[in-house]
Amino acid sequence: xxxxxxxxxxxxxxxxxxxxxxxxxxLIPLVHNELHRLAHRFLRHERxxxxxxxxxxxxxAYLRLIESDKVNWQSRAHFFxxxxxxxxxxxxxxxxxxxxxxxEGKLIRQELLEECAMTLQxxxxxxxxxxxxxRLAGFAPREARVVELRFFGGLSAKEIAEVLKVTSRTVxxxxxxxxxxxxxxxxxxxxx
Numbered sequence: 001x002x003x004x005x006x007x008x009x010x011x012x013x014x015x016x017x018x019x020x021x022x023x024x025x026x027l028i029p030l031v032h033n034e035l036h037r038l039a040h041r042f043l044r045h046e047r048x049x050x051x052x053x054x055x056x057x058x059x060x061a062y063l064r065l066i067e068s069d070k071v072n073w074q075s076r077a078h079f080f081x082x083x084x085x086x087x088x089x090x091x092x093x094x095x096x097x098x099x100x101x102x103x104e105g106k107l108i109r110q111e112l113l114e115e116c117a118m119t120l121q122x123x124x125x126x127x128x129x130x131x132x133x134x135r136l137a138g139f140a141p142r143e144a145r146v147v148e149l150r151f152f153g154g155l156s157a158k159e160i161a162e163v164l165k166v167t168s169r170t171v172x173x174x175x176x177x178x179x180x181x182x183x184x185x186x187x188x189x190x191x192x
Contacts, residue, residue, distance in 0.1 A: 005030075005076075006075070006076045008030065009027065009030055009031060009076040009079065010073070010074075010075050010076050012024075012026055012027040012030070013027065013073035013075075013076070013078075013079055014073055016073075017070055017071060017072060017073050024066075028062070031079070031080075032058070034080070035058050035061065035062075035080075035083055036054060036055070036058055038080065038083065038084060038087065038153070038154060039054045039055075039057040039058045039061070039087060040054045041154060042057065042087050042088070042091060042152070043057060057087055057090060057091070060090050061083055061086040061087050061090060064086050064089075064090070065082070065083065065086060074162070074163065075162060075163070077155055077159035077160075077162050077163050078162075078163050080153050080154070080155065080159075081148075081149050081153045081155060081160075081163050083153075084148070084149065084152040084153030084154070084155075085148060085152065085153075087152065088130070088148070088152045092127060092130045095127050096127065128186075128189055132182055132185045132186070132189075133147060133148065133182075135185070136178060136181060136182065136185075140174075140177070140178065140181075142164060142166070142174055143174040143175075143177055143178040143181075144178065145164060146160055146164070146171055146174040146175050146178055147175070147178045147179075147182065149163060149164075150175060157171045157172055157175070
């Protein structure tokens, strides 16, 4: 997807922000496949018996987005960052409702890999990850946001820099620090 696609999505988002419902109707088919891939990426880390399906996750994210207050869209990257956050919230709400924290077995240590953001084992504990990100956000909010955008949103360093209005170098530095901190947190959870 090239620059023309990004510009088209950004323009439709801005038009929708100004109340143009036809822009939303044009936007959804444009971004649907990308959102479906994003949802699939989230769900491939869930338990095998997880009942929430990819299409249901995308649809729930659409509903929450439409029901939310108007957003002043910056770009395509901003849109996908918000959608990733919505999907994360949906999965966390779902996990809380199912109380997955009490399942048998101990947590699998999560490895954070530079090249592909985070590669998680199939039984990722979204509640533990969310708690860890919340703690990180308490003292390093931008670093937590970088993790969220990179892992959950699948955004590149350049796209994250655009959303956060910092340099790509700052994003890479924040990622390195956040990755090290989260690796320690996950290891302690595994040992605890």
